Amino acid sequence: MTASVIPTRQILRTVQGGVRWETQPLGELHPRHLRVRTYASAVSIGTELTMLRASPEGTALGYSASGVVEAVGTEVRGFAPGDRVAVYGAPYVHHASHLEVPITLSARVPGAVSLEAAAFGGIGAIAVHGVRQAKLSFGERALVVGLGPIGHLSALILEAAGIDTVCVEPEPRRRMRARAAGLRAVAALEEAGDGFDAALLTAHGPDSLLDATAQRVRLRGALVVVGDLPVNAARGTLFARELSVSVSRAGGPGRYDPQYEREAHDYPLAYVRWTEGRNLELAVRWMERRLNLSQFVTHTYPAADAARAYAELDRDRAAALGVLMRFGAPAPEGEP
Structure with a gap:
């Protein structure tokens, strides 16, 4: 046998x-x-x-x-x-x-x-779910902070959905790849402008990053934390703009x-x-x-x-x- x-x-x-x-x-x-x-x-x-x-x-x-x-x-x-x-x-x-x-x-x-x-596809699912948490509509404006794999895919998804998107990434090689893919990418938050309807934080960053990003979002806009980032922001910043803050969990x-x-x-x-x-x-x-x-x-x-x-x-x-x-x-x- x-x-x-x-x-x-x-x-x-x-x-x-x-x-x-x-x-x-x-x-x-x-x-x-x-x-x-x-x-x-x-x-x-x-x-x-x-x-x-x-x-x-x-x-x-x-x-x-x-x-x-x-x-x-x-x-x-x-x-x-x-x-x-x-x-x-x-x-x-x-x-x-x-x-x-x-x-x-x-x-x-x-x-x-x-x-x-x-x-x-799994990394894409995480990006898709993060984009959904921003609750954006066609024609609105989004800020993506961090152009690692999830940030890059998030920006592509936002643009494909008709959302005017600006990305922030200090690493020049990642900015170059984003621009070659048709995305607008700048080196610092100060270069991105302000008045965004929502911001997606897809970066690993310092405690101050959420608060600094919040200052680029319009009154009653949204902050979505997708990356492994400390959720620390001054109450005054959030209160002044009446911002909603959410933490996106994995693929949905x-x-x-x-x-x-x-x-x-x-x-x-x-x-x-x-x-x-x-x-x-x-x-x-x-x-x-x-x-x-x-x-x-x-x-x-x-x-x-x-x-x-x-x-x-x-x-x-x-x-x-x-x-x-x-x-x-x-x-x-x-x-x-």
């Missing part, structure tokens, strides 16, 4: 002073999950470099990827083996050779969108809800129009025609070179914007 082969995957975890690949068995597939062979995963630069320093040893890295469906759970509808998909959200999505992902955190990739671009409604994520029970569309899964789907769909990603991907590493990737990013993180880890060639659409 031939012994059955237990499927395994390679997953990237933190180790003191760096990262390591670990072999992990794959269990029985959840009835409402997909098993995905990873093509590429996106590096969330600031988040992951912080995790390398601060997270316990053995922490899995990454949360946004793309690949090809290899198997579907018994209750899955709308997905089939061979589908190209974008997937999002730890603890289901990491830098790993195979992923098991709830259908609520998965989106089919249109034929005209590359799997390289689709790997950034459903995040951290075990019924939505682990059990993959979607929220009714009539009551929750934009969940994290539907934000993911929109971000990937807009990559087909509305978002100019020509300047976005700056670094691509073979997954086996993960340690080198993090070392290079740590030396000069501002040189990077969209960073990918590649796991292998995609299967033709329609083939497992």
